Amino acid sequence: MGEKRPIKVAFIEGKMNSGGKKTLSMQYFLNFDPAEVEVHFICDSDSNAVPTEEIEAHGGRVHIISPYQNIVKNMSDMTDVFKRERFDVLHAYNSTMNLFPLRVGKKCGIPVRISESLSMANEREPKTVLKLILRRFSKLYATHFMSCGEDCGRWQFGDTLFDAGKVDVFKTAIDSRKNSFDPALRTRTRTELGVADDELLAGFIGRFAAQKNPMFLLEIVGELCKLNCKAKFLLIGDGEYREQMLAYMDSNGFADRVIYLGRKEDIVGFYQAMDCFLLPSLYEGLPVVGLEAQCAGADVFFSSEITPEASFCELGHFLPLADGAEEWAKKISASFICMKERTSRSDECIAAGFDSRAEASRLQDYYARALAEMGC
Numbered sequence: 001m002g003e004k005r006p007i008k009v010a011f012i013e014g015k016m017n018s019g020g021k022k023t024l025s026m027q028y029f030l031n032f033d034p035a036e037v038e039v040h041f042i043c044d045s046d047s048n049a050v051p052t053e054e055i056e057a058h059g060g061r062v063h064i065i066s067p068y069q070n071i072v073k074n075m076s077d078m079t080d081v082f083k084r085e086r087f088d089v090l091h092a093y094n095s096t097m098n099l100f101p102l103r104v105g106k107k108c109g110i111p112v113r114i115s116e117s118l119s120m121a122n123e124r125e126p127k128t129v130l131k132l133i134l135r136r137f138s139k140l141y142a143t144h145f146m147s148c149g150e151d152c153g154r155w156q157f158g159d160t161l162f163d164a165g166k167v168d169v170f171k172t173a174i175d176s177r178k179n180s181f182d183p184a185l186r187t188r189t190r191t192e193l194g195v196a197d198d199e200l201l202a203g204f205i206g207r208f209a210a211q212k213n214p215m216f217l218l219e220i221v222g223e224l225c226k227l228n229c230k231a232k233f234l235l236i237g238d239g240e241y242r243e244q245m246l247a248y249m250d251s252n253g254f255a256d257r258v259i260y261l262g263r264k265e266d267i268v269g270f271y272q273a274m275d276c277f278l279l280p281s282l283y284e285g286l287p288v289v290g291l292e293a294q295c296a297g298a299d300v301f302f303s304s305e306i307t308p309e310a311s312f313c314e315l316g317h318f319l320p321l322a323d324g325a326e327e328w329a330k331k332i333s334a335s336f337i338c339m340k341e342r343t344s345r346s347d348e349c350i351a352a353g354f355d356s357r358a359e360a361s362r363l364q365d366y367y368a369r370a371l372a373e374m375g376c
Contacts, residue, residue, distance in 0.1 A: 006038040007367050008085065010110070012092040012101045014068060016047040018237075018263055019207060020172070020288035021093055021118060024148075026051065027173045031360030034059040037367065040085060042078065042101070044068060049265065068097065075104050082108035088376065089367050095119050095156060095285075096134035102141035111374040112367065115142035116170075117156035119211075119285040144370055148172045149286040151307040170363060171309075172286040173356035174349070179295040181344035182272055189273040193234065193259055200224075200231045200336045203274040203298075205267055205289050208239030213280045213303070215241070216325060218248050220278060223329035225254045228336070234274060238263045271296040275336055279306065280321060280328070286310055295349045297342045299335050301328065312352035313345050 011025050029039045039060045043050050044067040052062045063085075065077035078101055082090075089112040090105040092098035098115040105113045115138060121128040138156050139145070145167045147153030153167040161167055195201050202224060208214050221233045235245075235258055249255040264270070271277070277293035280303045284290075287310055290300045294315045302310055304318045311318070317335070319328055349355060 006034065006036055007089060007364075007371065008038050008087050009040070009089040009091055009367060010082070010085070010087045010105075011039055011041050012090065012094060012098070013041055013043045013047070014094045014097060016041065016043040016050045017207070018049040018265060020285075022049060023174070023288045024118070024172060025093060026054075027175060027356035028360045028363055029055070029060060030058060031357050032364055037364050040081075040087070042081060044074070048263075068100070071100060075100055078104045079108060082110060088112060088371055090114065092116060093118060095152075096131045096138060098142070099134055099137050099140060106141045111376050112144060112370045113142050114144045114146055114370070115139075115157075116146040116148070117152040117285070118148050120152060120155045120283045143374065144168070146170055147285075149307055149309045151309070152285045168366065170359055170366075171353045172288055172291060173359040174288060174291050174295065174354055176295055176346040176349040176355045178268060179271060179292045179349075180346040181295075181297040181342060183342070185269050186272040186342070189269040193273060195232055195259075195273065196230075198230060200228055200276075200333070201234055201274050202231065202276050202278055202332060203234035203236070203270065203293075204278050205236040205264075205270065206279075208237055208241040208245060210241075211282055211284075213282050213321070214239075214245055215248065216280050216321065217278060218245055218252075219325035220280065220328045220332070221249075221258070222252050222254050223325045224332055225257050227329050227333045231257065231333075233258045234270060235260045236262070236264050236267065236270060268292075268296075271298060274298045275339065276301060276332055278328075278332070279303065280319075281306060282321075284310070290316070291349065291354050295345050297344055299332075299339070301332055301335075312354060313348045315345065 016022050041062045045064050046067045063081045066073040068074045087110050090110045091114045092101050095117050102113050121131045145157050154162045157167050206212050224231045249258055271293050276299040278301050284306045290310045293300050299315050302318050304320045
């Protein structure tokens with residue numbers, strides 16, 4: 001018998017940008033046993049945060065292909081990679097867009113083809129129409145189905161498939177130890193940001209995109225600054241709404257209360273510095289940032305459009321968007337006044353099943369079982 005080789009897996013990243021999807025796939029990858037799983041990241045050429053050196057240092061590989069906006073060339077490039085590398089497993093992370101790599105994967109003979117749902121949609125976002133069209137074809141070409149939570153699984157694959165136990169839920173995984181509360185790091189980061197101990201620091205980390213409801217986010221911040229003269233806001237990210245957001249802060253007179261840092265990769269210290277994290281999104285899958293902020297001991301204010309699965313302790317608060325920015329600001333301000341001594345919530349995070357080490361081990365076993373099911 002020949003020597004056993006690792007299971008060869010293609011992670012279909014699409015645009016590998018800063019954010020939750022990248023964090024999730026990297027947490028799986030970094031916690032796999034490289035003797036058991038070999039990961040190749042398939043990334044669009046307009047990605048802005050591909051950690052090639054880190055991936056290669058841990059035994060992985062990166063393949064850059066044409067962006068999906070040119071879908072014909074994108075699929076052609078994927079075909080070349082798939083034929084050359086002969087993968088055992090294709091793991092597609094792009095929800096309804098998974099249709100395209102899965103079709104290529106089937107054509108190229110990849111035996112296990114996993115479609116994973118990481119998000120949903122909202123009628124207020126322009127691209128929702130395309131998502132709803134593609135959702136009808138979500139089950140084509142896949143041999144296995146996954147989701148980061150029940151809501152996402154039901155939304156993309158339907159109640160019938162989910163109730164039949166055909167959609168495997170792998171919770172959004174984070175490094176709970178790395179994100180554990182660190183008092184020294186909190187003090188150091190707040191000092192570097194110029195935030196005093198008695199000041200309220202609210203924050204947001206993410207894309208400035210319609211899904212994140214960025215203008216309502218700033219309405220909340222404006223109201224919070226009116227209520228609390230010692231309130232500041234830490235804003236990290238970038239996106240299509242950037243100029244509109246900066247102009248809004250200037251015209252409404254609270255730009256001097258906002259610490260805008262642009263896009264950042266190493267964000268652990270910023271969670272520590274924040275007293276609360278704001279996520280008034282129109283929709284999410286199961287947001288990584290919300291889990292990381294809670295793990296660090298910060299209160300998180302989610303919109304009620306986000307699944308309750310996103311909260312694993314009493315630090316998660318859900319507010320209706322219809323309540324309006326002023327009501328959100330009142331709740332946030334009241335929470336700060338009543339804030340208890342900051343403690344780490346990493347143990348609760350692990351107990352709730354969000355730890356990347358445990359989920360990576362489970363996913364590694366899942367690949368092996370899936371191959372066995374396909375007779376490989």
